[in-house]
Amino acid sequence: QVQLQESGPGLVKPSQTLSLTCTVSGGSISSDDFYWSWIRQPAGKGLEWIGRIYIRGGTHYNPSLKSRVTISVDTAKNQFSLKLTSVTAADTAVYYCATAPRGIASPFDYWGQGTLVTVSS
Amino acid sequence: DIQMTQSPSSLSASVGDRVTITCRASQTISNYLHWYHQKPGKAPKLLIYAASSLQSGVPSRFSGSGSGTDFTLTISNLQPEDFATYYCQQTYSTPLAFGGGTKVEI
Numbered sequence: 639q640v641q642l643q644e645s646g647p648g649l650v651k652p653s654q655t656l657s658l659t660c661t662v663s664g665g666s667i668s669s670d671d672f673y674w675s676w677i678r679q680p681a682g683k684g685l686e687w688i689g690r691i692y693i694r695g696g697t698h699y700n701p702s703l704k705s706r707v708t709i710s711v712d713t714a715k716n717q718f719s720l721k722l723t724s725v726t727a728a729d730t731a732v733y734y735c736a737t738a739p740r741g742i743a744s745p746f747d748y749w750g751q752g753t754l755v756t757v758s759s
Numbered sequence: 760d761i762q763m764t765q766s767p768s769s770l771s772a773s774v775g776d777r778v779t780i781t782c783r784a785s786q787t788i789s790n791y792l793h794w795y796h797q798k799p800g801k802a803p804k805l806l807i808y809a810a811s812s813l814q815s816g817v818p819s820r821f822s823g824s825g826s827g828t829d830f831t832l833t834i835s836n837l838q839p840e841d842f843a844t845y846y847c848q849q850t851y852s853t854p855l856a857f858g859g860g861t862k863v864e865i
Binding site: 675684685686687690698699700701702734736738742743744745746747749750751752 | 760790791793795801802803804805808809814846848850851853854855856857858859860
């Protein structure tokens, strides 16, 4: 069974870069069979998909964040990462990593527990 | 971009009730619609995929229907552990999108 675990700073200053890592266990991030995604949820609000990557280097980003987001993969560490630049208080949220089999009909079947990132000086 | 609209945003129900939540897509998404529930402080959990397929391990009191733009999640015989927030999600096209959520309360 695939397990995902987010890690990274819980506090980021405004205008700086938010960096998070998702460590994958029980599965290989090198598999071309899966998308690896980031999703966020501000307190008391709904879920927002940030973007995804698959091993051959393909990425898809939410246009609302595209200019500030980079998702990358480290196959040696079986991890994928999120970088969000020029953060503001509006980026304060719980950030989840999740995976879905590649394919149009595929939902997120495995999620990390989530990590709270607060943007504040 | 495809917008997902859920209704109602919240509802009150009792144990044993039958509950129906609807999700509407702003354009046709075939059956590429999935349902999750989320409890406070936890990650969402997949209940239904491809509009009507029950995820392994999910109780049969959960069911989904619909195609195109209109979808329904039904919980029959509501149990105490079902009080949560429910989200629909489309995977027809990127950006992937979730509905705004439906909070099921006592």
